[in-house]
Amino acid sequence: GAVVSQHPSRVICKSGTSVKIECRSLDFQATTMFWYRQFPKKSLMLMATSNEGSKATYEQGVEKDKFLINHASLTLSTLTVTSAHPEDSSFYICSARATGLNSPLHFGNGTRLTVT
Amino acid sequence: DAKTTQPNSMESNEEEPVHLPCNHSTISGTDYIHWYRQLPSQGPEYVIHGLTSNVNNRMASLAIAEDRKSSTLILHRATLRDAAVYYCILRDENSGNTPLVFGKGTRLSVIA
Numbered sequence: 001g002a003v004v005s006q007h008p009s010r011v012i013c014k015s016g017t018s019v020k021i022e023c024r025s026l027d028f029q030a031t032t033m034f035w036y037r038q039f040p041k042k043s044l045m046l047m048a049t050s051n052e053g054s055k056a057t058y059e060q061g062v063e064k065d066k067f068l069i070n071h072a073s074l075t076l077s078t079l080t081v082t083s084a085h086p087e088d089s090s091f092y093i094c095s096a097r098a099t100g101l102n103s104p105l106h107f108g109n110g111t112r113l114t115v116t
Numbered sequence: 117d118a119k120t121t122q123p124n125s126m127e128s129n130e131e132e133p134v135h136l137p138c139n140h141s142t143i144s145g146t147d148y149i150h151w152y153r154q155l156p157s158q159g160p161e162y163v164i165h166g167l168t169s170n171v172n173n174r175m176a177s178l179a180i181a182e183d184r185k186s187s188t189l190i191l192h193r194a195t196l197r198d199a200a201v202y203y204c205i206l207r208d209e210n211s212g213n214t215p216l217v218f219g220k221g222t223r224l225s226v227i228a
Protein backbone atom coordinates (compact mmCIF):
# COMPACT_ATOMS: atom_id res chain seq x y z
CA GLY A 1 0.00 0.00 0.00
CA ALA A 2 0.90 3.67 -0.23
CA VAL A 3 3.61 4.69 2.19
CA VAL A 4 4.68 8.06 3.49
CA SER A 5 8.10 8.20 5.08
CA GLN A 6 9.12 10.93 7.49
CA HIS A 7 12.62 11.70 8.71
CA PRO A 8 13.95 12.12 11.32
CA SER A 9 11.66 10.39 13.76
CA ARG A 10 13.13 12.26 16.67
CA VAL A 11 15.31 15.35 16.96
CA ILE A 12 16.63 17.45 19.79
CA CYS A 13 17.99 20.90 19.04
CA LYS A 14 19.05 24.02 20.88
CA SER A 15 17.05 27.22 20.95
CA GLY A 16 17.79 29.44 18.01
CA THR A 17 18.80 26.68 15.63
CA SER A 18 16.83 25.40 12.65
CA VAL A 19 15.57 21.91 12.04
CA LYS A 20 14.51 20.34 8.75
CA ILE A 21 11.94 17.55 8.58
CA GLU A 22 11.53 15.53 5.39
CA CYS A 23 8.37 13.87 4.13
CA ARG A 24 8.55 11.46 1.21
CA SER A 25 5.89 9.58 -0.67
CA LEU A 26 7.60 6.27 -1.39
CA ASP A 27 5.48 4.66 -4.05
CA PHE A 28 3.28 7.41 -5.39
CA GLN A 29 3.49 11.00 -6.52
CA ALA A 30 1.98 13.66 -4.32
CA THR A 31 1.36 17.11 -5.72
CA THR A 32 -0.06 18.07 -2.36
CA MET A 33 1.13 17.18 1.11
CA PHE A 34 -0.24 18.29 4.45
CA TRP A 35 1.68 19.18 7.60
CA TYR A 36 0.15 18.76 11.05
CA ARG A 37 1.35 19.49 14.57
CA GLN A 38 0.25 17.66 17.68
CA PHE A 39 0.84 18.64 21.29
CA PRO A 40 0.71 16.02 24.06
CA LYS A 41 -2.76 14.61 24.70
CA LYS A 42 -4.20 16.85 21.98
CA SER A 43 -5.53 16.21 18.51
CA LEU A 44 -3.74 16.92 15.25
CA MET A 45 -3.82 20.51 14.08
CA LEU A 46 -3.31 21.35 10.43
CA MET A 47 -0.41 23.74 9.92
CA ALA A 48 -0.12 24.08 6.17
CA THR A 49 -0.76 22.57 2.77
CA SER A 50 2.36 21.98 0.72
CA ASN A 51 1.96 22.31 -3.06
CA GLU A 52 4.53 20.98 -5.50
CA GLY A 53 6.08 23.79 -7.49
CA SER A 54 4.25 26.60 -5.73
CA LYS A 55 3.95 28.30 -2.37
CA ALA A 56 2.49 26.53 0.61
CA THR A 57 -0.82 27.57 2.09
CA TYR A 58 -0.67 28.22 5.81
CA GLU A 59 -3.46 27.96 8.35
CA GLN A 60 -4.39 30.98 10.38
CA GLY A 61 -1.95 31.60 13.20
CA VAL A 62 0.92 29.62 11.64
CA GLU A 63 3.90 31.84 10.80
CA LYS A 64 5.13 31.12 7.30
CA ASP A 65 8.53 32.65 7.97
CA LYS A 66 9.03 30.39 10.95
CA PHE A 67 7.79 27.17 9.40
CA LEU A 68 9.33 27.09 5.94
CA ILE A 69 7.84 24.55 3.57
CA ASN A 70 9.46 23.45 0.34
CA HIS A 71 7.87 20.98 -2.05
CA ALA A 72 10.40 20.79 -4.84
CA SER A 73 9.46 17.41 -6.25
CA LEU A 74 6.44 15.16 -6.55
CA THR A 75 7.73 12.89 -3.80
CA LEU A 76 9.34 15.23 -1.28
CA SER A 77 8.15 18.01 0.97
CA THR A 78 10.26 19.54 3.72
CA LEU A 79 9.31 21.53 6.78
CA THR A 80 12.01 23.67 8.34
CA VAL A 81 11.43 25.05 11.81
CA THR A 82 13.58 28.16 11.88
CA SER A 83 15.02 29.76 15.02
CA ALA A 84 13.40 27.09 17.13
CA HIS A 85 12.11 27.88 20.60
CA PRO A 86 11.06 25.50 23.38
CA GLU A 87 7.39 26.21 22.59
CA ASP A 88 7.98 24.71 19.13
CA SER A 89 8.58 21.36 20.78
CA SER A 90 5.86 19.13 19.39
CA PHE A 91 5.05 16.11 17.25
CA TYR A 92 5.05 17.04 13.56
CA ILE A 93 3.26 14.77 11.09
CA CYS A 94 3.01 14.91 7.33
CA SER A 95 0.45 13.26 5.08
CA ALA A 96 -0.45 12.81 1.45
CA ARG A 97 -3.16 11.24 -0.64
CA ALA A 98 -2.06 8.54 -3.07
CA THR A 99 -4.51 8.47 -5.96
CA GLY A 100 -7.98 9.83 -6.46
CA LEU A 101 -9.47 12.67 -4.50
CA ASN A 102 -11.48 10.33 -2.27
CA SER A 103 -8.58 8.05 -1.46
CA PRO A 104 -7.49 7.81 2.17
CA LEU A 105 -4.79 10.10 3.50
CA HIS A 106 -1.54 8.33 4.33
CA PHE A 107 0.50 9.64 7.21
CA GLY A 108 4.15 9.61 8.10
CA ASN A 109 5.15 8.27 11.50
CA GLY A 110 5.82 11.75 12.78
CA THR A 111 8.83 13.67 14.05
CA ARG A 112 9.17 14.39 17.73
CA LEU A 113 10.95 17.74 18.05
CA THR A 114 12.40 18.80 21.38
CA VAL A 115 13.92 22.27 21.64
CA THR A 116 16.12 22.81 24.66
CA ASP B 117 -16.99 20.03 7.25
CA ALA B 118 -19.84 18.77 9.40
CA LYS B 119 -19.01 18.05 13.03
CA THR B 120 -18.76 14.66 14.69
CA THR B 121 -19.20 13.75 18.35
CA GLN B 122 -17.41 10.84 19.96
CA PRO B 123 -16.97 9.68 23.55
CA ASN B 124 -13.66 10.81 25.03
CA SER B 125 -12.66 7.33 26.06
CA MET B 126 -13.73 3.70 26.06
CA GLU B 127 -12.40 0.54 27.56
CA SER B 128 -12.53 -3.01 26.26
CA ASN B 129 -11.34 -6.41 27.33
CA GLU B 130 -8.92 -8.19 25.08
CA GLU B 131 -10.47 -10.53 22.52
CA GLU B 132 -13.92 -9.00 22.91
CA PRO B 133 -15.71 -6.93 20.28
CA VAL B 134 -15.59 -3.15 20.53
CA HIS B 135 -18.23 -0.77 19.23
CA LEU B 136 -17.00 2.80 18.87
CA PRO B 137 -19.87 5.24 18.29
CA CYS B 138 -19.87 8.48 16.34
CA ASN B 139 -22.69 10.99 16.01
CA HIS B 140 -22.89 13.25 12.99
CA SER B 141 -26.38 14.69 12.97
CA THR B 142 -25.52 17.47 10.49
CA ILE B 143 -24.03 15.15 7.88
CA SER B 144 -24.75 16.11 4.29
CA GLY B 145 -25.63 13.79 1.44
CA THR B 146 -22.13 13.94 -0.05
CA ASP B 147 -20.20 13.43 3.20
CA TYR B 148 -18.23 10.23 3.50
CA ILE B 149 -17.64 8.86 7.00
CA HIS B 150 -13.95 8.15 7.57
CA TRP B 151 -12.29 6.45 10.51
CA TYR B 152 -8.62 6.76 11.34
CA ARG B 153 -6.71 5.65 14.40
CA GLN B 154 -3.50 6.83 15.99
CA LEU B 155 -1.36 4.46 17.98
CA PRO B 156 0.92 5.98 20.61
CA SER B 157 3.82 7.99 19.14
CA GLN B 158 2.79 7.25 15.56
CA GLY B 159 1.02 9.06 12.77
CA PRO B 160 -2.64 8.27 12.15
CA GLU B 161 -3.56 5.32 9.98
CA TYR B 162 -6.61 4.80 7.83
CA VAL B 163 -9.11 2.27 9.15
CA ILE B 164 -12.22 2.38 6.97
CA HIS B 165 -14.69 4.69 5.25
CA GLY B 166 -18.19 4.53 3.83
CA LEU B 167 -21.07 6.56 2.48
CA THR B 168 -24.36 4.74 3.06
CA SER B 169 -23.88 1.00 3.16
CA ASN B 170 -22.09 -0.92 5.88
CA VAL B 171 -18.48 -1.66 5.02
CA ASN B 172 -16.09 -4.41 6.03
CA ASN B 173 -12.34 -4.75 5.64
CA ARG B 174 -9.57 -6.69 7.29
CA MET B 175 -9.25 -4.17 10.10
CA ALA B 176 -12.82 -3.39 11.05
CA SER B 177 -16.46 -3.00 10.09
CA LEU B 178 -18.37 0.24 9.72
CA ALA B 179 -22.06 0.23 10.49
CA ILE B 180 -23.91 3.31 9.24
CA ALA B 181 -27.35 4.20 10.54
CA GLU B 182 -30.12 4.36 7.99
CA ASP B 183 -30.52 8.13 8.47
CA ARG B 184 -26.69 8.46 8.40
CA LYS B 185 -26.73 10.60 11.52
CA SER B 186 -24.58 8.15 13.37
CA SER B 187 -22.14 5.34 12.70
CA THR B 188 -20.28 2.69 14.65
CA LEU B 189 -16.81 1.36 14.10
CA ILE B 190 -16.66 -2.29 15.07
CA LEU B 191 -13.48 -4.07 16.02
CA HIS B 192 -14.51 -7.70 16.05
CA ARG B 193 -11.89 -8.91 18.47
CA ALA B 194 -9.86 -6.29 20.31
CA THR B 195 -6.18 -6.90 20.87
CA LEU B 196 -3.70 -4.93 22.93
CA ARG B 197 -2.39 -3.48 19.69
CA ASP B 198 -5.76 -1.88 19.04
CA ALA B 199 -5.24 0.54 21.94
CA ALA B 200 -5.26 3.91 20.17
CA VAL B 201 -7.19 7.11 19.62
CA TYR B 202 -9.92 6.55 17.04
CA TYR B 203 -11.08 9.49 14.97
CA CYS B 204 -14.40 9.69 13.12
CA ILE B 205 -14.18 12.33 10.37
CA LEU B 206 -16.66 13.47 7.75
CA ARG B 207 -15.34 14.42 4.35
CA ASP B 208 -17.30 15.83 1.45
CA GLU B 209 -16.69 13.81 -1.71
CA ASN B 210 -16.59 17.06 -3.65
CA SER B 211 -13.93 18.65 -1.47
CA GLY B 212 -11.03 17.80 -3.73
CA ASN B 213 -7.55 17.08 -2.43
CA THR B 214 -8.11 18.67 0.94
CA PRO B 215 -6.73 17.75 4.36
CA LEU B 216 -8.60 15.97 7.09
CA VAL B 217 -9.78 17.95 10.09
CA PHE B 218 -9.33 15.96 13.28
CA GLY B 219 -11.54 16.20 16.34
CA LYS B 220 -10.64 14.83 19.75
CA GLY B 221 -11.44 11.22 18.96
CA THR B 222 -12.05 8.32 21.33
CA ARG B 223 -9.17 6.92 23.32
CA LEU B 224 -9.61 3.15 23.42
CA SER B 225 -7.94 1.20 26.19
CA VAL B 226 -7.70 -2.58 25.88
CA ILE B 227 -7.35 -4.61 29.03
CA ALA B 228 -5.57 -7.94 29.00
